[in-house]
Amino acid sequence: MDAEKWFREAVERHRDMVFRLAYTYLRDPADADDVTQDVFVKLLRSGKRFEGDEHLRYWLVRVTINECKSLFRKPWRRVEDIEAYAETLQAPSEQHRDLLVRVMRLPEKYRVPMVLHYYIGLSTDEVARAIKVPAATVRTRLARGRARLKSMLEGEKR
Known part of the structure; x- marks a missing residue:
């Protein structure tokens, strides 16, 4: 499978998981969208080979958590109403x-x-x-x- 097709399929399979995890940390949909985009840009640029879907999923979880923690340090962060x-x-x-x-x-x-x-x-x-x-x-x-x-x-x- 070529790299572009693999990347598109990875995004389709894992986009919702990455967004949900980012939203769990950040509690703001706009910030969660930004983190989701950043995570997949890192995946695209990484050129990393994964042993399987579980390895990819774990990598995405770890990068998402790191991106969220990095965003917490920004002075302009705000939290939206959850309801x-x-x-x-x-x-x-x-x-x-x-x-x-x-x-x-x-x-x-x-x-x-x-x-x-x-x-x-x-x-x-x-x-x-x-x-x-x-x-x-x-x-x-x-x-x-x-x-x-x-x-x-x-x-x-x-």
Whole structure:
């Protein structure tokens, strides 16, 4: 397969994952779009050969995280209203959209592992490597994130 065709297919397969991860970190759709574009420009320029789709996916996750962290250091960063943005997302149901809004309200240390594991589908070991923490820490953060979500949901039912 020629390089151009491979790149186009890689973008098609992974664009949504990169955007979701960037949005998870940044909570701003415009910034997430910018990071997504930057990640794929880096992929295009890298000339890197990947052992398979999983290797490519992990590389994209790592570069996306690095780009987001770099953007956090910019003085002009702002955060959009999560509920307003959630209204623009296509979700299977209103419940899925509501759950995403609640996940996005979690602190970053819980939000990022939850999105990487539950939305993007990385194993806890892959999440650990991506965010550079021990796998046990990832499992703890997932459990605590779920507990916080449960608490949010129970608090709203009262």
